Amino acid sequence: MSKVLVVADHLQGKLNAGTARCVTAAGRLPEAEVHVVVLAAEAADVAGQAAALQGVAKVLTVQRAENAHPLAAVLAPQVAQLAAGYTHVFAPSSTFGKDLLPRVAALLGVSQVSELMAVEGSHRFKRPTYAGNAIVTVELAPGTKVVATVRSASFEAAPRGGPAPTEAVSLEVALPTHTRFVSLSAGKSDRPDLQSAAKVVSGGRALGSAENFQIIYQLADKLGAAVGASRAAVDAGYVPNELQVGQTGKIIAPELYLAIGISGAIQHLTGIKDARTIVAINKDPEAPIFEVADIGLVGDLFKVVPELTQALG
Amino acid sequence: MRKILVAVKRVVDYNTRIRVKSDGSGVMLDGVKMALNPFDEIALEEALRIRERGQAGEVIAVSVGPDDVQPHLRTALAMGADRAILVRTDAVIEPLVAARALLAIVKREAVELALLGKQAIDDDANQTGQMLAALWERPQATFASRVELKDGVAVVTREVDAGLETIEVDLPAVITSDLRLNEPRYIKLPEIMKAKKKPLEVVDLATLGVTPAQHLKVLKTEAPAQRARGVMVKDTGELLAALKKIGVVS
Numbered sequence: 001m002s003k004v005l006v007v008a009d010h011l012q013g014k015l016n017a018g019t020a021r022c023v024t025a026a027g028r029l030p031e032a033e034v035h036v037v038v039l040a041a042e043a044a045d046v047a048g049q050a051a052a053l054q055g056v057a058k059v060l061t062v063q064r065a066e067n068a069h070p071l072a073a074v075l076a077p078q079v080a081q082l083a084a085g086y087t088h089v090f091a092p093s094s095t096f097g098k099d100l101l102p103r104v105a106a107l108l109g110v111s112q113v114s115e116l117m118a119v120e121g122s123h124r125f126k127r128p129t130y131a132g133n134a135i136v137t138v139e140l141a142p143g144t145k146v147v148a149t150v151r152s153a154s155f156e157a158a159p160r161g162g163p164a165p166t167e168a169v170s171l172e173v174a175l176p177t178h179t180r181f182v183s184l185s186a187g188k189s190d191r192p193d194l195q196s197a198a199k200v201v202s203g204g205r206a207l208g209s210a211e212n213f214q215i216i217y218q219l220a221d222k223l224g225a226a227v228g229a230s231r232a233a234v235d236a237g238y239v240p241n242e243l244q245v246g247q248t249g250k251i252i253a254p255e256l257y258l259a260i261g262i263s264g265a266i267q268h269l270t271g272i273k274d275a276r277t278i279v280a281i282n283k284d285p286e287a288p289i290f291e292v293a294d295i296g297l298v299g300d301l302f303k304v305v306p307e308l309t310q311a312l313g
Numbered sequence: 314m315r316k317i318l319v320a321v322k323r324v325v326d327y328n329t330r331i332r333v334k335s336d337g338s339g340v341m342l343d344g345v346k347m348a349l350n351p352f353d354e355i356a357l358e359e360a361l362r363i364r365e366r367g368q369a370g371e372v373i374a375v376s377v378g379p380d381d382v383q384p385h386l387r388t389a390l391a392m393g394a395d396r397a398i399l400v401r402t403d404a405v406i407e408p409l410v411a412a413r414a415l416l417a418i419v420k421r422e423a424v425e426l427a428l429l430g431k432q433a434i435d436d437d438a439n440q441t442g443q444m445l446a447a448l449w450e451r452p453q454a455t456f457a458s459r460v461e462l463k464d465g466v467a468v469v470t471r472e473v474d475a476g477l478e479t480i481e482v483d484l485p486a487v488i489t490s491d492l493r494l495n496e497p498r499y500i501k502l503p504e505i506m507k508a509k510k511k512p513l514e515v516v517d518l519a520t521l522g523v524t525p526a527q528h529l530k531v532l533k534t535e536a537p538a539q540r541a542r543g544v545m546v547k548d549t550g551e552l553l554a555a556l557k558k559i560g561v562v563s
Contacts, residue, residue: 011475016474071480072443072453072455073446073452073453076447094474095455095456095471095472095473095474096473096474098439098455098456099443099453099455099456100443101443102408102439102440102441102442102443102444102447103443103444103446103447103453104447105409105440105444106409106412106443106444106445106447106448107447109409110409110528111407111408111409111440111528111529112408112409112438112440113529114436114437114438114439114440115437124532128437128537129340129435129436129437129534130325130331130340130434130435130437131331131434131437132537133330133331133333133340133536133537134331134333134339134340134534134535134536134537135534135535135536135537136531136532136533136534136535137531137532137533137534137535138529138530138531138532139529139530139532140528140529140530141528141530144528176450176452178451178452178482178483178486179452179453179454179480179481179482179483180480180481180482181478181480182468182479182480182481183478183479184473184475184476184477184478184479185476185477185478185479186475186476187475187476195474199561223562231492234493235492235493240476240477241458241472241476241477241493242472242473242474242475242476247434247437248431248432248491248492250474255561256556256561266330273537273540277559277561278540278543279552279556281552290545291540291542292540293543294540294543294544294559295543295544295545295546295552295555295556296543296544296545296546297545297546297547297548297549297551297552298545299548303549304548304549304552307549308549308552308553311549311550311553312553312562
């Protein structure tokens with residue numbers, strides 16, 4: 001029997017979509033009983049969202065002022081203490097999970113499985129290495145506590161179900177004060193969230209400027225899509241960092257991915273491999289993006305994109 | 314004066330096309346070009362800039378691995394590290410073991426800042442910095458895109474999914490570098506010559522009291538599922554028709 005603790009990733013009272021995908025991964029373990037823990041200053045809203053996920057047996061809340069911001073050094077000792085009652089500890093492979101979980105694993109004295117992409121047994125998993133170019137099957141010794149970050153793009157989100165019961169937990173654990181939150185500058189957007197959007201329109205270096213990038217936003221708005229970008233476009237300052245798709249940015253699995261003026265470096269392709277349909281528009285017929293595209297168009301993006309936006313009108 | 318430790322790892326050069334062995338035993342490494350992990354170069358560059366601003370006295374590059382890592386530590390010295398330490402082992406090193414080895418050096422050298430790349434581009438684990446911070450019982454500031462040192466603290470801007478988060482950590486601390494922290498310098502020929510004379514110490518992993526335990530047994534390595542090559546369309550009209558056909562636009 002597997003007892004799984006999923007650590008909820010949340011921001012400003014909203015549960016991150018990766019958490020629901022993590023719950024699905026946890027449910028694939030043999031005879032899984034899945035609990036979600038919400039560490040927050042005010043946990044009720046997020047706990048309610050977690051309790052409504054199918055497959056969740058219980059939601060734990062750890063409410064204290066120190067948990068107002070997701071600081072790994074503060075959260076890790078709490079998660080490590082809770083882990084005593086579980087065989088597995090999972091978190092989504094978001095920047096939250098990547099920051100927190102290795103710290104938890106080290107406190108527990110175990111290795112971590114990063115970017116878990118398939119469950120093959122209670123202690124056997126698949127994960128990507130070399131920017132997704134080599135998939136390894138790894139196994140931990142039976143009885144070892146499994147700490148893993150879950151690659152969101154590999155699992156569907158758990159549907160609505162429940163509601164599961166919620167239980168407030170208080171932990172006797174000293175928390176460090178050596179790490180302090182200062183500020184978060186988050187891009188405000190009423191567009192769909194890049195990580196969970198069904199459609200994504202991404203632009204690359206070929207856009208040439210932040211002003212020109214507006215044609216990407218216009219097309220995205222017409223499609224009801226989220227906006228993404230290649231590393232080159234982010235490095236050039238056309239768009240903020242949180243839009244980066246790829247090995248070191250966000251790894252996504254939308255129904256439709258439009259790559260516009262993106263050549264398709266290996267590191268970018270890693271981030272989109274699980275998209276259902278990939279469409280590429282690029283003026284270079286030799287661009288590697290065409291090797292993975294389902295639909296390709298060789299042409300001038302400054303002509304094609306406005307035409308497409310208008311045709312969708 | 315403040316000492317900075319920079320952890321560096323030897324990896325397959327980022328330009329190399331990775332091929333998986335047909336028997337599933339791993340990826341082909343024979344004759345493949347090796348290099349410093351790009352994120353570690355960024356970490357080293359940041360350490361050098363801190364020293365050049367007069368905020369550190371010494372930058373120590375540390376790696377954990379076999380003897381063949383030495384030339385890559387020389388590269389780190391040529392970039393500007395003052396000295397290097399190789400923690401020598403021929404065993405497979407998981408992040409937890411690397412973190413234990415680094416902790417031993419961090420304590421021996423009484424460093425005030427440990428800078429690491431956020432992940433190595435071979436195993437893509439993204440763990441070692443966080444684990445070092447946990448074992449050291451010190452703060453961590455991962456995925457850094459800006460680092461500012463003040464009296465006893467570091468103010469670090471981090472690249473997170475929502476945008477940019479700024480945190481303040483007391484020193485000593487661990488910081489891991491993201492892509493946009495800086496652009497590493499090119500190495501000039503005279504620096505390569507100078508690096509040959511810089512100290513490179515070799516310590517066996519066992520003498521640090523660290524056992525190379527392997528928790529994750531790799532059973533199989535396989536190539537990812539390939540996407541089938543799609544269709545090419547000629548113009549916007551054909552593109553729109555193709556999108557309608559698969560039902561993604563109406």
